[in-house]
Amino acid sequence: MIAQLLTLIRREFWEHRSIWVTPLAIGILVTLGVMAMLVFASGFAKELDLAIFGAQNLTGDNERRIGLILFFLGTSWIFLIALAFLIVFYTLDSLYTERKDKSILFWRSLPVTDAETVVSKLLTAVFVLPLIMCAGIFVTHLINLILTSIWVAAKGGAAGALIWGSVPIIDTWLFTLVVVISGAIWMSPFIGWFLLVSAWTKRMPLLVAFMPIIVVPLLEWIVFRTRFFASAVGERNDNLPIFRGMDVEDFFEDKEWMHSIQELRLLEFLDIGKFLTHPETWLGIIVCGLLTTAAIYVRRFRDES
Amino acid sequence: MTSLVTARGVSKHFGSVRAVDDVSFEIDRGRILGLIGPNGAGKTTLLKALLGLTDCEGDLSVLGLDPFRQRKKLMQNICFIADVAVLPRWIKVRQLLDYVEGVHPNFSRKSAETYLTQTQIRPEAKVRELSKGMVTQLHLCIIMAIDAKLLVLDEPTLGLDILFRKEFYANLLNDYFDEERTILVTTHQVEEIENLLTDIMFINDGKILLDSTMDALSDTYVEVMATGEDAQRARGLGPIAETEMFGKSVMLFEGVSREHLEGLGEIRIPSVADLFVAKIKEARK
Incomplete structure (x- = not known):
């Protein structure tokens, strides 16, 4: 059972090379960007004597730590934006292409049920893609820390203390992992919807998937002057209930915490219990389950001839 | 079973x-x-x-x-x-x-x-x-x-x-x-x-016209190539299909024994393709 599921997920890696090419490409771009930044910053050697993160004249360890965290989170966001696009294109393609190229007849000639196939694609979208992207983020962080360390050491700085001594690696990584996975679960109703569109539509899955998300709130506003659909669907992305009493946007605008917190710990801002007990989390999972079930039925009952 | x-x-x-x-x-x-x-x-x-x-x-x-x-x-x-x-x-x-x-x-x-x-x-x-x-x-x-x-x-x-x-x-x-x-x-x-x-x-x-073993097929179906009066006599035995080939009439019989057909012309086992065409035409009549 597990071995079969792993085979089905491996298949997704073969078909959708973007699953691993995207994090690899972004990792290379970020690394090149950091290298360019190091070269550029070294031109201001007097102001920043050991280039950005190794700079001894940054006012203190806490500031360096915050600088590094912001660098970590900043590069992570590039990956996460790519992850959102990747999930959309992957899910919309996953049950559509096999019908278009008729390979569905081959896949269905093997002892794998429609439910097993669709669930393997759901699990790939909700867990595997985010985990691969997280791995890409972590490897990119490590490579960039190593590059920066070499740069600082080459300039005569104590890289061990200046870079590694002030980096909250595990804290940032766990924070990223929890936010990414909970975010994927939170957005899973969309993933279920994309799977259903992918199994059902005869053409243009991207258009068919996004049309209702744009048109339904418009119609609702014109007809009823209400915004239930828009707030439930359109704004879901902004309301991930995992942050402890803070708004992500305010987090960076409110500078108070920079001075009041001696040692910043990102994990302290997370409340996994709140996420797991939030009714909308479970409502989302149920909606995702219903839409995925519908996708399974469409794949099973549709006659392609 | x-x-x-x-x-x-x-x-x-x-x-x-x-x-x-x-x-x-x-x-x-x-x-x-x-x-x-x-x-x-x-x-x-x-x-x-x-x-x-x-x-x-x-x-x-x-x-x-x-x-x-x-x-x-x-x-x-x-x-x-x-x-x-x-x-x-x-x-x-x-x-x-x-x-x-x-x-x-x-x-x-x-x-x-x-x-x-x-x-x-x-x-x-x-x-x-x-x-x-x-x-x-x-x-x-x-x-x-x-x-x-x-x-x-x-x-x-x-x-x-x-x-x-x-x-x-x-x-x-x-x-x-x-x-x-x-x-x-x-x-x-x-x-x-x-x-x-x-x-x-x-x-x-959507309907089955024929369901047979290949062995039974050669017992049930016979093709006769005949000319002139032989052809007329063969026609009297009720072929299910008839075509012209090189001036001869090729008639396909179903369930008619070989003894009845011998002497009327060259007897042979019909090809599946010929039988198929005959059966389809018969069904569409």
């Missing part, structure tokens, strides 16, 4: 169109059955019902299972090639073997690799890089490495050149078929496979 497939009053409707119309038949173990019919006759729909790809009315049992409701279990003992173009074009040969090995309990990777060494197909090649004939070879190598009880082939050699077609059926017969295995094949090129078949079934407008 030697019946592998039992169908009793099986029908399938698409709106008002009856693609398969109340058909009943049995397929025994160790047979090679040819399912022959014109385009739109209901062949593919019937095969899809047998493979559990579509639901149908009536009683249908394949290997003692309900194909639509027990499809996963059924697919462990059935293989099918729908037509030549269904292997995913992006996949590598090696990945295809990995995949089938991972999901099919009755697949022998070693056998598949042995069959592949007899072809020009490289393990690292992608399906899109292979010719149509090679894709079919690859599919056949995989199918032959699966220990299945029933193999269903729906136009397996469509669009292939004659060399690949001959090789395909030779491999199937020599390396795959045995008394425990059953093959169900549909094709337009019936003349190429009629020597392989043990049984034959004609289907038209």
